[in-house]
Amino acid sequence: MPAAPVKTSVPSASSVLVPETLLKKRKSDVKAREEKQAKAVELRKARKQKRSVVFKRAEQYVKEYKALEREQIRLRRVAKSKGDFYVPGEPRVAFVVRLRGISNIAPKPKKILQLLRLLQINNGVFVKLNNATMQMLRLVEPYVAYGEPNLKTIRELLYKRGYAKINRQRIPITDNNLIEEHLGKYGIISVEDIVHEIATAGPNFKAATTFLWPFKLSSPTGGFRRRKFINFIQGGDAGDHESNINRLVRRMN
Structure with a gap:
């Protein structure tokens, strides 16, 4: 088997x-x-x-x-x-743009420009207006252009040229989380909060503007007027532009 x-x-x-x-x-x-x-x-x-x-x-x-x-x-x-x-009330906020370089500047105006964080030509910053800052602006008037920015100018500057200053570095503001991380303790969590704080000269104005890197603007489209070192009243670009600063900033933005 x-x-x-x-x-x-x-x-x-x-x-x-x-x-x-x-x-x-x-x-x-x-x-x-x-x-x-x-x-x-x-x-x-x-x-x-x-x-x-x-x-x-x-x-x-x-x-x-x-x-x-x-x-x-x-x-x-x-x-x-x-x-x-x-007659509208006195402006509470000014936008200041540096027009001249470091040559032929006296020590006192040079120090004021440093305090305002205007270290380069065409740099711009927001400043809350009071007696102290008005005196500073008068001392550096031949070297800067300033005036009262409107809401549209403030918003356009922040959205187009806004950068944050974090650890001495220039960081683009691409997300509201970046703002909340550094300004959340002041109740500021978005770009619109910064716009509102600057436009209304709010209690956290200094924190908001210190968070921002000075705006780096371009030379104005079409160039400056006859001479940018002459006072605005005399046909130049230096000094107080009042509400006309909005026109100059849009040409430089």
Whole structure:
């Protein structure tokens, strides 16, 4: 009789022994993946809430700007109806642009330019106007152009030329998280918050402007007037431009 065939048993997949270290690694990988997914969900929720807060603040600022504009129009109309002239209040914020280099500058104006952080030609900064800063601007008037910026100028400068000063480095402002990280303790979490703080000369004006790197502007389109070292009243570009500074900044932005 022929011999019966011998059956060889092949171990099933369920019976294969897996090293304990591999099992632990799999469990830890699964746990890490679940934690990562949970953090991602929380981060999305936090960003959504933050966007909602930023949008609500922006809407509130727009209402505030429009209310202020309507109030100025009303006061102007009331004055006109009484045969008077409406004189707006003194400007609280100035934008200062450096026009001259370091040659032939006396030590005192040179020091003031350093205090204003105007270290290069065509650099610009926002300054809160008070008695001290007005005296400083008068001393450096032959070397700078300054005036009262409007809301549009402030917003365009920040969105187009705005850079942050972090650890003495010039960092582009590409995300509101960068602003919240360094100015969140002042309640400033977005670019619009900085715009509002500067436009209204708010209590955290210094913190907001110190956070910003001095604006690096280009030479104005079409060039300066006859001579940029002559006072603005005499046909040049130096000195107080009042509201005309907005026109000059747009040519340099």
